[in-house]
Amino acid sequence: MSTIFVVANQKGGIGKSTTATNLAGILGRKAKTLLIDADPQCNSTSTYDAKIEDVATLYDVIIDSDKLPIAEAIQHTENGDIVASDPLLVKAEKMLDGDLEGFYRLKDALDELDGYEYIVIDTAPSLNIILYNCLIAADKVIIPVTADSYAMQGISQLYDTIMSVKKRQNRNLSIAGLLLVRYSGRSNLEKETRDNIEKTAKKMDTKLFKTVIRECIKTKEAQEAKKLLIDYAPKCNTCLDYIDFTAELLKKSRK
Template identity: 70%
Template sequence: MAVTFVVANQKGGIGKTTTATTLAGILAKKGRTLLIDADPQGNSTATYQAQVEDCATLYDVIVDSEILPLAEAVQHMPNGDIVASDPLLSKAEKLLDGDVEGLYRLKDAVEEMEGYEYLVIDTAPSLSVILYNCLIAADQVIIPVMADAYSMQGLSQLYDTIKAVKRRQNPKLTVAGLLLVKYSGRSNLEKRVLQELQELAEGMGSRLFSVAIRECVKVKEAQTQKKLLTEYAPGCSSMQDYFAFAEELLEGI
């Protein structure tokens, strides 16, 4: 069975997709890895240049009435294996609402899946039924955070959701850690926030990863060129940090 990581934070633009795609790129060098794009915005799908039209996507796996096995939705792209998202996933909320079975669709799909060592799931900036699907299917949650006051506000709500899922649907779920991203290391505010984040992480029975991902212009360049950071700028500062983060993450499993 694969180890399943879900990258989650309901705050938008906080580095989930960057973290998910870069982590998938790093893990792919260690074992067979599949990235699942569970965000209707489809940013990971775009980065992998995967198809959305005329092909199977996550929608067909978790929403459609004739459920498709996850393996049949995998696209083998130069950046790696991916199950693409679909804008239609934003309608999943309605379709799965009121259907308890609907919460377990991704878990069932992941359990059937063979041949992968690591699954990485990128999620949308919302606490949706899709996120529940992801948390129920996952082993570990990685929470990217930024060192600003707003960034911390939603964390307790996210943690309440994780706790509820752990209690009711997925006892094996753990918070792998909070990952500080887009870190400049320059402001005093950042340093203060660091201490708070550490305490918050401990309150979650988890940790703040000891490495912070530094801000780096190469991240945006790679995204614009639809390349993985692992390929585009393997030596840049963000990438060095992501390598160290991946090591720390894997030590914990």
């Protein structure tokens, strides 16, 4: 049975795709791992150098009325296995409106999938029906945040959404923790914000991961080269931090 991680934050440009691709890439070195790109911007799809045109995508799995088996939408790339996103996912709200089963399309699809120990899902920065699909299918939510004055903007709404799904549709859902990304720790503002994020995490009955993710230029270079950071620059600070984060996440998950 797979452990399913969702990477979510309704604030855009927060590093969700970077976190999802690095986590999936590192987990993929340990066990069979699938990345699912549920963001119509298709950033994770691009990093994995996966196709969108003339292939089955997540759209065909959860939006199309034919309900294609998810196994038929998996692409085996040099970076790992992925179900690609599709810009057409922006039509989800309209196309699934009034469909009582519309919130469970991804869960139903993953219930029929075997062979993966870990599944990582990248999400869009919005509280929409696709995010509900992801949360209903998931075990744990990872929330990336930055140490700036807008870091916690919208987090309370995301928290309320997660708790609502946990209460009504997925009792096994939990927040694995908040992950501090793009962190230098050099300014007093960053340190003060980190303390505030830690307090917020406690109020959400979760934690701020001990591991923080530093930023380096190699991350963008790897994305441009369509390579995983663990292959492109395995000794850069960002990659080493994601390796430590993955170990911390798995240790916490086993407990």
